[in-house]
Amino acid sequence: MEAELFPRERTVVAPGAVHVPDWLDPDAQRRLLDACRQWARPPAGLRTVRTPGGGTMTARQVCLGWHWYPYGYSRTVVDGDGAPVKPFPAWLGELGRRAVADTLGPEEAEGAAYDIALVNFYDGDARMGLHRDADERSTAPVVSLSLGDSCVFRFGNPETRTRPWTDVELRSGDLFVFGGPSRLAHHGVPRVHPGTAPPGLGLRGRLNLTLRVSGFPAATG
Template sequence: MDALIPRPRQEPAPGAVHVPGWLDLDRQRELVGLCRTWANGPVPMRRVTMPTGGVMSVRSVSLGWHWLPYRYSRTADDAGGGAVAPFPEVLRTLGRDAVDAAYGDGSGASYEPDAALVNYYDDAAKMGMHQDREERVNAPVVSLSLGTTCVFRFGNTENRNRPWQDVHLASGDLFVFGGPSRFAYHGVLKTLPGSAPAGIGFEGRLNITLRQTGLG
């Protein structure tokens, strides 16, 4: 389909870059296998309970630092208290390559991601508009999509209201946001069942988000 209807690189806002098809199918399958390993690690995938009592529809596992609303910890304080798995070197390298691919200015060399959040979406899951603001530095956020396509809403830095843009993130797509867009509100409106590439090896959507916490 991409050969018939090309999906060009986009910059929906200053500092925000969408690179379609950045990961080839072999690399996607490799990452799916790693996600399975991470999901069965010392802290298994779980649904996050928000301070309001609501439960997120996605299932998540953290690497490097354990994310809780709205802080990081080295232990899974909301999931049994186990030590979070180390941040994988393969993701550090991938994150640097991703920043270089997005910006093309050599800034990937200084990118030091130390936290990853792996989210699994079934056909009914979505993610409300939010900011990634628990980090102490404003280094870019790197997002990698695997499996089912989603409708990703990328908004402004002031509130959850317009202006925003809706972007289809397909399997293998890269989305990076930093600079003026680092603290933009964003979310996932829905997934599009049946849109995953043949041979990806699972049903649903996986999203790997890399962040540099600045926590030392």
């Protein structure tokens, strides 16, 4: 991205919701992209999500730790190839806790046992409607990391899918964390800007990693 007249700054979008531009440097973005490419391979790889009403999400998804499907979690890809979900790596959990500490403070990060990652891939036509991340038992903050093309990220309120909301531009390397009173806020992606990824990253499209704490019992076998 060319130098800008006014550098982008950390912004508190709502109580408990913080946007940090360029949180991941270029090397960290490339390492995370390499990991995403491995996770996207079958079995339990990138899939199209189908809703109970018969529709399909335009963003494709792969899960780590727990497999999300509308509207619950399982240990296998129950709406895909049936394979066991890929494990959630410890280093990704550490990254999530560091993100929370950097935005909401170390007390919010302490004891946050991140064990879910939803990795969504958006091509230029993909969208994500306003929704809440409400299928977990834990109220720990949600951590969102962006790679590739920029997007409009619409961050609303916990009560309704209608206004008020705030539109935030998320670029490659940006961090967005929401917890506390904003943990169940509606949010979505109404638009992606194709061709805006950093040239050196080697990604066409947008990847979003959403890290969550399930609050579910640990696996026993």
